[in-house]
Amino acid sequence: MEDLIQKIIEFRDQRNWKQYHNPKDLAISLSLEASELLENFQWKSNEEALTERFEQIRDEIADVGIYLLLLADDLGIDLEQTILDKLQKNSEKYPVEKAYGSRLKYTELGD
Numbered sequence: 001m002e003d004l005i006q007k008i009i010e011f012r013d014q015r016n017w018k019q020y021h022n023p024k025d026l027a028i029s030l031s032l033e034a035s036e037l038l039e040n041f042q043w044k045s046n047e048e049a050l051t052e053r054f055e056q057i058r059d060e061i062a063d064v065g066i067y068l069l070l071l072a073d074d075l076g077i078d079l080e081q082t083i084l085d086k087l088q089k090n091s092e093k094y095p096v097e098k099a100y101g102s103r104l105k106y107t108e109l110g111d
Helices: 002-014 023-039 046-052 054-074 079-093
Strands: none
Touching: 002 054, 023 054, 046 054, 054 079
């Protein structure tokens, strides 16, 4: 992961774009790219989108990942550890015996 982050930073720095990459603008860009990802699915079935727009979907996923990694790096967040921590929290909110096969939110799973 660290090599990938360094390649992204090198790309950014070669173009002098760091000046535009503050947390607010990175978060906005992340949201915009996620919306562009969604646009590939608009008015299509899942199958149609994946057949007709797969390359564009790949590109938008890459853009989302790039902005996410830049934002995490800028904030000093270890993304890998943060994801592991969140998985642990989610495993407590969604225990297998209650959540297995369910689409309910943890607040609706009951005791």
